[in-house]
Amino acid sequence: MILYINKDLDNISESGEIKMEIYFMIVSFIMGVVFGSFYNVCIFRIPEKLSIINPPSHCYNCNSRLKPLDLVPILSWIMLKGRCRYCGEKISYRYVLIEFLTGILFLLVFNKYGYNIQTIYYLIFISMLIIITFIDIDHYIIPDCLIIFGSIVAILANILGQGIGIKNSLSGALICGGSMLILTSLIEFIVKKEVMGGGDIKLFAMTGLFLGIRGGLLTMLLSIYVGAFYGIIVIVNSRLKKQEYNSMIPYGPFISIGALMVVLCGTNIISWYTGLF
Structure with a gap:
């Protein structure tokens, strides 16, 4: 009887750990996707020596300021079929690629190092690499x-x-x-x-x-x-x-x-x- 109870407790514990692991994987991916959206701004503005804060996100074709619904990483691009809501200008798929790539890399780092300071250390490093990579591809500069x-x-x-x-x-x-x-x-x-x-x-x-x-x-x-x-x-x-x-x-x-x-x-x-x- 005691043996069965212990097995049940072990199963419950393992199930709880699996659920927590899945939860943290989802959270880390979402965090990466959100940061990836910001990195898109950095990749575009830093080589042009523009502020990464002001002006707020806007369409570079019609200059319309983007609303919160236009800025949901990945989902907004899919819902808008890759075009600006206001002028219909095509939005490069690379924005989504960078968001997805950042999400995957955040997930991999969290999975390897866990939730600690060292993870943040490597996430900052990887973030620099992502921004530098695409700027170098576009402008041949770092x-x-x-x-x-x-x-x-x-x-x-x-x-x-x-x-x-x-x-x-x-x-x-x-x-x-x-x-x-x-x-x-x-x-x-x-x-x-x-x-x-x-x-x-x-x-x-x-x-x-x-x-x-x-x-x-x-x-x-x-x-x-x-x-x-x-x-x-x-x-x-x-x-x-x-x-x-x-x-x-x-x-x-x-x-x-x-x-x-x-x-x-x-x-x-x-x-x-x-x-x-």
């Missing part, structure tokens, strides 16, 4: 203001003992940013042309601040693999279509992908690699 903000957050968090430790953080920035600066300077001296922008080097340094020496170096390695894979696809596709391909490719997205892989599964990657020897 704004200094984003690097500075992210670096300050990383340094303060690590000083307060909420990240990876200030010594590891500063060493990661120095090694990742410094080594990439030396390497690119050497290559550019040989080939007599720019091979990597200063913004990319600064992004490597910021990544080192957030991820430390091991995480930063792994990011460098993974970004090279991702960039090479993308480059091969572009070259092959261009030759099949007999078209000229653009050799100017923003490198920020590759750094971001590498850093995301480190945040979400860096320990597993390092364990797998060291296990080969």
